[in-house]
């Protein structure tokens with residue numbers, strides 16, 4: 659369970675988030691919406707302790723994140739997968755190597771290097787199984803940069819799964835311009851979340867997709883939580899419309 663109480667985050671003079679109260683139960687799927695600059699990425703980065711709150715309390719499974727030592731923080735982060743807006747893949751590496759990098763937080767650097775350069779048969783089998791689940795097993799040995807954008811998204815999801823996290827945070831990967839691709843990513847995460855009781859929080863620019871595919875929608879505006887609803891109405895969503903990013907889905 660993730661619990662935020664009166665959480666605020668400032669960057670110098672910019673108040674990115676103010677007084678956020680939110681409880682997320684294990685296994686929930688949440689769409690995080692709001693106009694550009696409303697604080698979505700900041701909130702996701704707080705949830706895996708890439709940022710530390712300026713004020714308030716953030717507990718994950720009853721652990722107060724601000725009180726963790728650097729070593730505890732590393733362990734804490736290794737249980738939460740984060741898919742950044744740009745996917746964060748290394749384009750020149752093979753697909754299986756990018757997937758193996760999901761465990762980077764769990765091993766020492768040297769042992770991680772060994773795994774990536776000389777993976778064991780068991781490790782390769784495990785990666786292959788995960789690639790099967792995300793629908794691209796045939797890409798195991800391909801160079802990541804040769805994959806299509808949608809396939810690279812799947813590699814990023816595979817890497818997240820390989821991490822064996824309790825939570826996946828996804829900062830809507832570049833698909834603001836491609837609703838079809840966003841849709842297929844959402845469906846994949848939906849299936850994976852159901853199979854493994856994983857919590858999924860995904861920032862998404864397209865309000866229609868959020869409404870259609872997520873059981874719960876959380877909406878931010880100017881760093882303030884404006885909506886937290888399992889059935890948001892059009893009039894609630896209206897102020898969170900971001901015309902630059904929202905397209906109709908056919």
Ligand SMILES: Nc1ncnc2c1ncn2[C@@H]1O[C@H](COP(=O)(O)OP(=O)(O)OP(=O)(O)O)[C@@H](O)[C@H]1O
Nearest residue numbers: 669672673674692693694695696697698699700701
């Ligand atoms: N590292 C930082 N340093 C200074 N200001 C920041 C930093 N990160 C975010 N901000 C500011 O915090 C506010 C919220 O930014 P954030 O990136 O969370 O928005 P967002 O909702 O993810 O926007 P987008 O939809 O464009 O990705 C913005 O005003 C932004 O300029």
Ligand SMILES: [Mg+2]
Nearest residue numbers: 698699700829
């Ligand atoms: Mg963002």
